[in-house]
Amino acid sequence: MSSAEIASLPESEGFKIRWGDLAPFIALGVIILLGTMINSNFMSANNLLNVITRSAFIAIIGVGATFVIATGGLDLSIGSMLAFVVGIMIMAMNALAPALGPWAIPAGAVVALVVGSLCGLLNGLIVTVGRIEPFIVTLGTMGIFRALITYMTDGGSLSIDRSLRSAYRPLYFGDFLGVPYPVIITLVIALLGAFILYRTKYGRRVTAVGSNSDVARFSGVHVGGVRTMAFVIQGFCVAVAAICYVPRLGAATPTTGQLWELQVITAVVIGGTLLRGGKAHIWGTVAGALILEVIANVMVLSDMVSEYLVAAVQGAIIIIAMLAHRFTSSR
Amino acid sequence: MKQAAIDTKDVRATSGPPVLRAEGLSKSYGPITVLTDVTLDIRAGEVHAIIGENGAGKSTLMKLLSGHAAPSGGTMKMAGAQVAFSDAVQAEDAGIVLVHQEILLAPDLSVAQNLFLGRELSRFFAVDDKRMNRRTAEVLARVGCTARPWSRVGDLPLAQRQLVQIARALLDDRKVIILDEPTAMLANDEVDALLDIVRSLRAQGVAVLYISHRLEEVEALADRVTVLRDGKMIGTWPAADLDQRQMAELMVGRELSMLYPPKREPVEAEPALMVEDLSVDHGAIRGTFSVKPGEVLGIGGMIGAGRTEMMEGLMGLRPAQAGAVRVNGKTINKPDVGTMMAAGVVYLTEDRKGKGLLLNEGLGPNLILQALDMINPGLRLDRKKELAATRETVKEYDIRIRSLSIQAGQLSGGNQQKLLLAKVMQANPSVVIIDEPTRGIDIGNKSQIYRFIDDLVRAGKACIVISSELPELVGLSDRVLVMRAGRFAAELTGTDITEQNVVYAAASSGNDTKGRKRA
Numbered sequence: 001m002s003s004a005e006i007a008s009l010p011e012s013e014g015f016k017i018r019w020g021d022l023a024p025f026i027a028l029g030v031i032i033l034l035g036t037m038i039n040s041n042f043m044s045a046n047n048l049l050n051v052i053t054r055s056a057f058i059a060i061i062g063v064g065a066t067f068v069i070a071t072g073g074l075d076l077s078i079g080s081m082l083a084f085v086v087g088i089m090i091m092a093m094n095a096l097a098p099a100l101g102p103w104a105i106p107a108g109a110v111v112a113l114v115v116g117s118l119c120g121l122l123n124g125l126i127v128t129v130g131r132i133e134p135f136i137v138t139l140g141t142m143g144i145f146r147a148l149i150t151y152m153t154d155g156g157s158l159s160i161d162r163s164l165r166s167a168y169r170p171l172y173f174g175d176f177l178g179v180p181y182p183v184i185i186t187l188v189i190a191l192l193g194a195f196i197l198y199r200t201k202y203g204r205r206v207t208a209v210g211s212n213s214d215v216a217r218f219s220g221v222h223v224g225g226v227r228t229m230a231f232v233i234q235g236f237c238v239a240v241a242a243i244c245y246v247p248r249l250g251a252a253t254p255t256t257g258q259l260w261e262l263q264v265i266t267a268v269v270i271g272g273t274l275l276r277g278g279k280a281h282i283w284g285t286v287a288g289a290l291i292l293e294v295i296a297n298v299m300v301l302s303d304m305v306s307e308y309l310v311a312a313v314q315g316a317i318i319i320i321a322m323l324a325h326r327f328t329s330s331r
Numbered sequence: 332m333k334q335a336a337i338d339t340k341d342v343r344a345t346s347g348p349p350v351l352r353a354e355g356l357s358k359s360y361g362p363i364t365v366l367t368d369v370t371l372d373i374r375a376g377e378v379h380a381i382i383g384e385n386g387a388g389k390s391t392l393m394k395l396l397s398g399h400a401a402p403s404g405g406t407m408k409m410a411g412a413q414v415a416f417s418d419a420v421q422a423e424d425a426g427i428v429l430v431h432q433e434i435l436l437a438p439d440l441s442v443a444q445n446l447f448l449g450r451e452l453s454r455f456f457a458v459d460d461k462r463m464n465r466r467t468a469e470v471l472a473r474v475g476c477t478a479r480p481w482s483r484v485g486d487l488p489l490a491q492r493q494l495v496q497i498a499r500a501l502l503d504d505r506k507v508i509i510l511d512e513p514t515a516m517l518a519n520d521e522v523d524a525l526l527d528i529v530r531s532l533r534a535q536g537v538a539v540l541y542i543s544h545r546l547e548e549v550e551a552l553a554d555r556v557t558v559l560r561d562g563k564m565i566g567t568w569p570a571a572d573l574d575q576r577q578m579a580e581l582m583v584g585r586e587l588s589m590l591y592p593p594k595r596e597p598v599e600a601e602p603a604l605m606v607e608d609l610s611v612d613h614g615a616i617r618g619t620f621s622v623k624p625g626e627v628l629g630i631g632g633m634i635g636a637g638r639t640e641m642m643e644g645l646m647g648l649r650p651a652q653a654g655a656v657r658v659n660g661k662t663i664n665k666p667d668v669g670t671m672m673a674a675g676v677v678y679l680t681e682d683r684k685g686k687g688l689l690l691n692e693g694l695g696p697n698l699i700l701q702a703l704d705m706i707n708p709g710l711r712l713d714r715k716k717e718l719a720a721t722r723e724t725v726k727e728y729d730i731r732i733r734s735l736s737i738q739a740g741q742l743s744g745g746n747q748q749k750l751l752l753a754k755v756m757q758a759n760p761s762v763v764i765i766d767e768p769t770r771g772i773d774i775g776n777k778s779q780i781y782r783f784i785d786d787l788v789r790a791g792k793a794c795i796v797i798s799s800e801l802p803e804l805v806g807l808s809d810r811v812l813v814m815r816a817g818r819f820a821a822e823l824t825g826t827d828i829t830e831q832n833v834v835y836a837a838a839s840s841g842n843d844t845k846g847r848k849r850a
Contacts, residue, residue, distance in 0.1 A: 200710050201703050207692070208700055214686040218648065218678075219701040219754075220668035278691060 023324065024271050024287040031291060035298040042301055049180060053172075055293035056182035057082075057241045061260065062267045062285040063193040064120075064237030067230040069268050070197070072210040072277030073134040075234050077123060079260035080145035085116045085242040086252040087152045094161045102167040112239045119145070120235020124228030142261070150254040159251040172247040182244045186286065189240060194282040196233075206230060210277025263292055266314060270321040291317065348410070350375050350506045350538045351396065351427065356405035358391050366391045368405070369564045371557050373507055378529060378539045380553035380570065382546070384582050384801060384834070388562040389542050393509050396540070397429035398422030409506075426506035432515055434492050436499075438485030442478050443467040446499045470498045474528050490521035497528070508532065509540040514548060515635045526552055544633045546575040546838040558582060579834040583801060591806030592785035598625040601660065603793035604676060604762045608654030611637070611644030616817040619654075622762065622793040627784065629808030630797045631833040637817040638797045639681055642764050646671055646678045659761060672701065675761035679751055681770060681797070683744075687751045690740030694732075695721045697739045697750060702757035724753040729779060745776025752783060763787060764795040769803060781807060801830040813837050 035042040042048075061078055068075045093108035100107055119141070126137045152158060160168065171181050197203035205226045208216040213223050245256075269275055270291060271284030295317065296310045305313070349372030358366040366388040373379050383389050394400040396407070398416030407414050409425060416422040419429070436445045443463045452459045452466075467480035476494035478487050484495060493513060500508055510529070514522045522545075529552060532539055543549055549556060549570065556573055558565040558581040565581055573581075602621035610617045616637035622628040630638045644651030647667030656663045658674040668678070680686040688697050695717040699706050706720065707713050721735055728749040732742070739750060748769065755763065768784065769777040784807060788794050798804040804811060811823040813836035821836035823829075 199712055199714075201707050201712055202710070204696060204700070204703065204712055208689060208696070211689045211691055212685075214682075215689050216700070218668065218680050218686045220672055221700070221703075222669070278689075 021272055021281065021284070023321075024281075024284045024291065027270070027321075028287050028291050028294065031294050031298065035294060035301065038298060038304075039301040042298065047297070047301075049183075051293050051297045052290065053180045053182045055289045056186045056244060058260065058263050058267050058292060059186045059286045059289035060189050060241040060244070061234075061237050061264045062271070062289050063189050063282055064234035065264045065268045066193065066271070066273050066280050066282055066285045067197070067206060067233045068134070069265075069273050069275060070206050070210045070277055070280035071227050071230045072213065073127065073227060073230060074265070074275075075123060075134065075138045075231065076261050077119075077138040077142040077145055078234065078238055078264055079257040080142045080149070081116070081119050081235065081238050082242050082245065082257035082260060083149040083252060083254075084145040084152075085112050085119065085239050086246055086256055087149045087158055088112065088115050089239075089242055089246060090158050090160050090252055091152070093164055097161045097163055102164065104161075105164060105168050109243045112242050113236060114239075116235040116237075116239025116242065117232050118235065119238070120232040121228065123235070124231030127231065128224035128228050146254070146258075149252060149256065153252055153254055155254060157251040157253045160246060165247075165250060168247045170247070172244060185240065185244060189237060190282055190286050193233075193237075197280055197282055202226070202229065207278055207280060210274075210280070212278070263289075263314070266318045267292055270318055272325075349373055350409065352408045353392075353396065354406050354408070356392070356395055356407070357403050358388075358395055358400065359403045364562060366395070366562045369559070370405075371564070371567055373538045373540055375506070375538050376533055376536045377554040378533050378541050378552050380541045380543065380549040380556045381559060382542075382544065382549055382556060382578060382582055383559035387559040387582070389559055390511065391562075392559065393429055393511055393540070393542060396422075396507075397427055397509055399429065423503070426504070427509070428500040428505050428507070429509040430497055430500045430511060430513060432512040434489070434496060436484045436492060436496060438483070440484060441481045442471070442484055442487075442495055442498075443480040445484050445495065446470065446480075446502055466502070467498075470501055471495075473501060473531075474498045475524065475531075490517050490524070493517060493521075493525070494528070501532075505537060507538045507540065509542070511542045512544070512635075513541075514543065514545060522548065544838050546578050546835075549578065550575055560584060575839045576831075576835060579838060580831050583830040583834055591781055591803075595625065595627075595785075595789065595809065597809065598623055600624050602657075603659055604795075605655070605657040606645060606653060607656075609641065609645055609651060609656075610653070611640050611649060611651040613650065616640050616644065618812075618814070618819045620812055620819065622795055624761070624791050624793050625788055626793055626809045627788055627807050628793075628795045629804045629811040629828075630795060630814060631801070631804050631811050632814035632820075632837045634799055636814040636837065638814050639766055640817075641814070642678055642766060642795070642797065645764075646676075648678075672758045672760070675759075676764065677701070677755040677758055677760040677762070678764040679755050679766055679768070681766035683747055683751050683770075684740075688739040688747055688754075691738055693736060693738055694725070694730075694750060695735075698724055698754050699757060701754050702759075705758060720757065724750070728753050728783070743772075743776075745772040745779075748772055748776065748780060749783075752780065756787075760792065762793045762795070764797075766797045767799065768796060769798075769800070777803075801833055804828075804833060805830055 061082070065075060065078065089108045089112040092111040093104045096104035096107050123138055123141055126132060127134045174181050176184060197206060205216065205221050208219070208221055209223050209226045217223050267288030268285045271288035272281040273279060273284060292314050295313055299305050299310055299313065300307050352372040354370050356366065356369040357364065369392055381389050381392065391400070395402045398419045398421055401417070414425060416425065437448065440448065443460070446467050447463050452462050464480040471478060471480065474494050474497050476491055476498055478491050478495060484492060487495065514525055517525060526548065529539055529541065541553060553570040555567055556570050556578065557567045558578070560582060565584070600623045603624045605621040607619050608617065609619070618641055620628070632638050640649060643649045645656070645666060653666065656666050658676055661674060663670055663674055684690060689700070698721055699717050706716055724730065725732065725735070730746045730749050732746070739747060742750065765784070768780050784794055784796065796804070796807055805828050808828055811828050811833060812819050813821045813823065813833055815837055823832055
């Protein structure tokens, strides 16, 4: 081959739509279309913003989970971890409120970010240094975090100090130019996640480790470090979600964040990230989180199906998504 | 040699009828023929050894005889009647059993449970452990295995497991037992014990087909020896007529082709890489070696001799300790892939699909994965540089592709190997260790890779080549170290680098290699 031919080699095989990568967005579009047909109220700006805002928690945590899953790991502890971080944050804010006044809120948020990251570090170190399956490790820490929040709330609820409520409330209910803050935060986190995953060396190593950890190891990648860092990112994202969560309900209870891990993993997987690792789609995860919330919303609005069946439909979605993937990828 | 071939007929004429006779057996996979026209017979109460280089077709022959694969041509006869096996179970029913080289036992089951796996004895509706344990004890005694029927297989030492595997083959009465490299994983005293067991099987009237690349075992054990080379049968000789040297010559018997670049002039220089008393896998593999700039050091030896393990140990990819590792005069304290790469040493794995390339990723991500930090000093990934490096590589290494967006897994073996070579060269190393540089790739790509190796050595880099292909080892190397059972058995230089000498050092007991080493 001459050098002129090499230089003219196309960077890709022309414009080719990758249906697999677009699938979650197409699915989202179809569901929105269905919702519009079923109930005209669905398309109202109010309802849509409401739905998007509610999907923020799963989307934010999902960005972190995308990292963990991309390295071939799994974190089942995220729901309990969220409850635990929420509890710690409320306690910190309440303790700091007399001294700092409204400044207790940012101080508490910093505490939450530190605690969340440390929780992730704990998971990561047990997985990598202890060489234990992530499934087992996070099953264990899931129980531990859940028990700790139950203990901290004494089985009841742990509320944020009244003096902080009005100052903190806008973070969930407020908006900037009509866009609710949780949506902005989700966008920022997703942009940050996408940047780290697609534009940094660390992101490249994440996919390498998830794709084939032996190849990564033989290429001099510190596999344990990459895995641990993914868990830390997960913990950080959980803390961000916790910061958005507290102004919504103002309290932590033993059931805070319960079963969220399943929703998060569902969002990540229907978003196109491979559960065995190696292929990660941050924006797919965000779409996945939206799909779950939109389906729940459509069902509530439709009157055709009982809303008690929301979880069943969400469960069916993940199975259908996987089957669709199986049939499209085997061709 | 012609003379010896004629002798074969005499032996056949003087002994009893064959238990199993193969006539004109061939096997091809698509257009590739791996075995052609093999005719041999196996008699009751004899040990018939099959020898040949890696890839000579030994394993294929064994698979055909034991029903693990169907022949493309030729016939098999048992006691004069023609037979054909559709699978291994049919062959076993007919009395032929293959004992695999690898241990294929369930580690969490007991010895008896393993022996009777899939054919459990039952009493009413429950398994009859008592009867199975009793039968197991009998068979274990027959092969001299000291394990208890109820011992967990995973708790047994390797040698005992190998015996359990042989015991499993003997559970039912067998006429022919095929042992595929039974001693590959055993230590010397364990080998002796195993040879005794094979002898006792022979005394019991079993026909034993014995595949080994350890020529001393063949010499000590076999009644007859069949030699395979490049998928063809070279001949069958009475073992008494051959010594280890002659066996090695029969196994090799071919000339060096023009595939290889001309040899370079010997260089006088300080070693680029010096490794003292490296001990890998807790001492199972040990050695001291060094390589100079402008030199290709070949590492020869049979598969399983510990060559790959030695280099993986050096790179910190498996547990290892070294007396000292020096790269260009600089001591490396705790070698791992990263520090060695920074010092200028890179290693190309033999397992390019499993450990070398990310098959689902494109060319760029694969190319820069190893030298990620060198190419990108900051945290950010420079995708322009990545694309430029990819274009450069495609050109320089002549990787034939239609589009740069192709995934590594879609490349041909030869292009994958070039990509892998390019990948480690991104780190601009001074010492390149290449494990099996041309495994499974076609002749055109092979000669290109040989030229790359020659080019980089002429450019003053040092190169270590591990190869199981003797012509390649001989054709490329300025110096060859031959490994045997985890140790360096011989060093060959200059005109001593011949296929015969390598095979001899790799396969023989090594007792008389010292005299030949510098003949």
